[in-house]
Amino acid sequence: MIRVLLVDDHGIIRDALYYLLSAQGDIDIIGTAVDGQDAVEQVRLDCPDVIVMDIAMPRMDGLQATREICRSCPSTRVVMLTIYDTREHIEQALNAGAQGYVLKDAAGRELVEAVRTLHAGGKYFSKKISDML
Amino acid sequence: METEHKLDAEIPPAHTQPKQFEARNEFVLTHSGDMSERIRNFDWSHTPLGPMETWSRDLLARVLGLAATGRLNSGSEESFPHRSGQYETLLNKAPLGVYLVDADMRIRVVNPIAKAVFGDIPDLIGRDFNEVIHRLWKKEYADEVVQLFRHTLETGEPVESPVRSEYRIDRNATEYYEWRLERIDLPDGQYGVACYFRDVSAQVQVQARIAESEERYRGIVNQSVGAIVEADPSGHFTMVNDRFCEMTGYSREELLSLGMLTLTHPEDLVRSRKQLEQLMAGGAAYEIEKRYIRRDGSVIWVHKSASALRGENGTLQSLIAVLIDITHSKQTEAALQQLNLHLENLVQERTSELQSAIQSLREEIVGRIRVEKELNFNRDRLRVLSRRLVEVQEQERRALARELHDRVGQGMTAVNLNLNILRDQLDAETLARVGKRLEDSISLLEETIPAVRNLMSNLRPALLDEYGLVTALGTHLKDFSSRYGIPVVFESSATPVPRLESSIEITLLRIAQEALFNIVKHAQASEVRLDLTWLGSTVSLSVQDNGVGMDLTRPDAHTGSHGLTIMRERAEAVGGTLKVASEPGRGTTIEVHIPAPSVMQQAAVTGAGK
Numbered sequence: 001m002i003r004v005l006l007v008d009d010h011g012i013i014r015d016a017l018y019y020l021l022s023a024q025g026d027i028d029i030i031g032t033a034v035d036g037q038d039a040v041e042q043v044r045l046d047c048p049d050v051i052v053m054d055i056a057m058p059r060m061d062g063l064q065a066t067r068e069i070c071r072s073c074p075s076t077r078v079v080m081l082t083i084y085d086t087r088e089h090i091e092q093a094l095n096a097g098a099q100g101y102v103l104k105d106a107a108g109r110e111l112v113e114a115v116r117t118l119h120a121g122g123k124y125f126s127k128k129i130s131d132m133l
Numbered sequence: 134m135e136t137e138h139k140l141d142a143e144i145p146p147a148h149t150q151p152k153q154f155e156a157r158n159e160f161v162l163t164h165s166g167d168m169s170e171r172i173r174n175f176d177w178s179h180t181p182l183g184p185m186e187t188w189s190r191d192l193l194a195r196v197l198g199l200a201a202t203g204r205l206n207s208g209s210e211e212s213f214p215h216r217s218g219q220y221e222t223l224l225n226k227a228p229l230g231v232y233l234v235d236a237d238m239r240i241r242v243v244n245p246i247a248k249a250v251f252g253d254i255p256d257l258i259g260r261d262f263n264e265v266i267h268r269l270w271k272k273e274y275a276d277e278v279v280q281l282f283r284h285t286l287e288t289g290e291p292v293e294s295p296v297r298s299e300y301r302i303d304r305n306a307t308e309y310y311e312w313r314l315e316r317i318d319l320p321d322g323q324y325g326v327a328c329y330f331r332d333v334s335a336q337v338q339v340q341a342r343i344a345e346s347e348e349r350y351r352g353i354v355n356q357s358v359g360a361i362v363e364a365d366p367s368g369h370f371t372m373v374n375d376r377f378c379e380m381t382g383y384s385r386e387e388l389l390s391l392g393m394l395t396l397t398h399p400e401d402l403v404r405s406r407k408q409l410e411q412l413m414a415g416g417a418a419y420e421i422e423k424r425y426i427r428r429d430g431s432v433i434w435v436h437k438s439a440s441a442l443r444g445e446n447g448t449l450q451s452l453i454a455v456l457i458d459i460t461h462s463k464q465t466e467a468a469l470q471q472l473n474l475h476l477e478n479l480v481q482e483r484t485s486e487l488q489s490a491i492q493s494l495r496e497e498i499v500g501r502i503r504v505e506k507e508l509n510f511n512r513d514r515l516r517v518l519s520r521r522l523v524e525v526q527e528q529e530r531r532a533l534a535r536e537l538h539d540r541v542g543q544g545m546t547a548v549n550l551n552l553n554i555l556r557d558q559l560d561a562e563t564l565a566r567v568g569k570r571l572e573d574s575i576s577l578l579e580e581t582i583p584a585v586r587n588l589m590s591n592l593r594p595a596l597l598d599e600y601g602l603v604t605a606l607g608t609h610l611k612d613f614s615s616r617y618g619i620p621v622v623f624e625s626s627a628t629p630v631p632r633l634e635s636s637i638e639i640t641l642l643r644i645a646q647e648a649l650f651n652i653v654k655h656a657q658a659s660e661v662r663l664d665l666t667w668l669g670s671t672v673s674l675s676v677q678d679n680g681v682g683m684d685l686t687r688p689d690a691h692t693g694s695h696g697l698t699i700m701r702e703r704a705e706a707v708g709g710t711l712k713v714a715s716e717p718g719r720g721t722t723i724e725v726h727i728p729a730p731s732v733m734q735q736a737a738v739t740g741a742g743k
Binding site for chain 1: 538539542543544545546547549550551552553554557558575578579580581582583586589595596599600604608611
């Protein structure tokens with residue numbers, strides 16, 4: 001089972017992600033966090049395999065949280081799930097330590113695969129992002 | 134006095150005019166006998182010779198008779214022998230020339246004065262009178278004289294000669310004599326002609342000189358520029374010169390019947406009279422300016438210098454005044470005063486005009502300053518408002534962007550996720566029935582979410598807030614290039630542009646976006662260049678294209694372009710300026726300069742302020 005932490009400040013997104021991912025037989029949602037800070041604190045107790053991380057969040061954004069988590073839990077892999085599609089955001093995410101970048105508009109089709117790819121040790125970018133890169 | 138006795142009484146008249154003789158009995162001899170003294174004291178010089186004193190002639194005639202007959206000093210005159218010496222004295226010292234010509238026309242007696250007149254002729258006594266007289270005078274006169282002697286000798290009629298001048302041929306000079314001839318009875322029973330004469334040359338010359346001098350004086354007086362008048366002690370004119378007549382318009386005769394003050398203007402009369410009376414009473418000479426009324430009624434101004442002539446004892450003899458017509462100078466003075474007044478008025482008018490001009494200028498300046506202040510105030514207010522407007526607009530956009538992100542974006546994302554979840558959980562039969570529709574919905578969402586993202590990004594570029602102007606601009610330019618196929622060169626200054634105040638960053642980004650949008654719409658450019666420079670405290674942005682450009686001289690060049698106006702307003706709202714340079718066919722350059730301390734600098738300043 002792939003142990004996954006969901007981080008998003010929007011409840012409906014967290015719920016939707018929860019149902020989407022937990023419906024898959026191989027994914028275990030071990031927790032959800034409402035922002036970066038929350039995520040960092042939860043990761044201190046238990047390092048998930050993969051974190052699905054939003055970027056724009058209050059208190060601490062996803063980029064900052066990713067940097068800290070990559071330091072504290074090197075085994076944890078982070079896939080950014082965001083609405084932003086600019087190069088800067090992508091570069092920032094990669095620099096922070098993210099291994100995947102999925103746009104929210106394609107989340108339904110791509111996120112499950114992204115989680116699985118990352119858990120398998122690979123990197124995943126939305127098709128749109130790959131085209132841009 | 135008892136010792137006096139009348140000479141007349143003692144000497145019986147030898148003449149035929151006893152009446153005259155008696156009538157003139159002033160000549161008195163004293164017993165002490167100084168007759169010559171008395172004669173000398175008698176003032177002949179003031180007595181015309183015409184009615185030559187009968188008494189003296191009579192006496193002299195008798196003395197002459199005695200002298201002629203040689204009995205004067207002989208003591209043979211019985212009647213008054215003791216006085217014979219005195220008679221001689223009388224003859225010799227008489228102030229007259231006296232000589233006697235006898236019936237034979239020979240000179241018999243010559244007194245010293247007469248002798249002097251006869252001059253150098255020697256041995257006069259006994260000489261022929263005719264001959265002698267012709268040696269003295271020209272023939273015509275000498276003949277006349279001799280004839281007169283003969284006449285008197287023959288008829289006994291005396292001859293009086295008025296003063297006349299005759300030329301002395303012996304002396305080569307003109308001499309003046311008055312003389313009288315009388316026939317006298319000589320003691321020897323004969324007739325003789327006595328000539329009494331007086332040389333009046335000196336007197337005549339003096340009189341001539343006086344006359345000449347008077348003539349000159351009169352000339353001077355009459356030709357004088359000034360009027361000259363003389364008045365008697367009562368103040369009546371006794372002399373006026375021509376000039377005074379001209380001056381007053383009166384004739385001399387009229388003036389001489391007038392008093393000094395008669396002509397004086399009534400208004401000047403009181404002080405004139407006071408001055409004149411003081412002068413009459415012994416006061417000093419004075420000068421006065423006053424008016425006269427001329428005969429024709431016109432008024433003249435005169436300057437009068439008056440003085441008094443006084444006798445030795447100080448009694449007033451006459452008043453003399455010199456007057457100058459100063460009407461013209463008075464008129465000139467009045468005209469000058471008038472002119473001065475006029476000038477002063479002009480100056481005053483001009484001054485007050487100037488003052489009011491200055492006042493109105495001042496008011497205008499004050500007004501302008503006030504208007505300018507108001508304008509500045511309004512401009513500042515406008516800028517504040519514009520800035521506020523931009524801020525509000527940006528806040529709105531930010532809020533809208535956040536709404537789009539947080540609600541629409543997330544909601545659509547959630548729906549998208551849920552639709553995916555639903556699709557995965559449908560059985561094959563249901564999937565076959567609704568799968569297509571479900572798939573379409575998911576696709577629609579997948580297309581709509583980026584649209585929302587773009588909208589969000591346009592409303593409030595997340596990059597700008599997170600990464601700053603350079604990043605935001607760069608991203609936008611890439612997007613622009615790929616969307617419109619126009620290559621853009623973007624250069625940022627060597628000095629990295631720091632994070633600036635949010636409103637300035639968004640302003641520059643918006644201006645760049647607007648400029649690029651204008652290029653797409655109007656410029657038909659094949660290349661765009663964008664420069665962003667930061668020089669310590671000013672950030673500058675220029676957007677340059679190689680498009681068709683525009684004619685800025687057209688009146689609507691600036692106002693006509695809505696885009697330019699918006700850009701300018703945005704720049705000015707944050708205290709910046711915007712310039713447009715363009716020519717038809719040569720592209721357009723837009724330059725924006727905004728004073729912009731970096732956020733760090735501002736923080737430092739704020740910190741230092743604390």
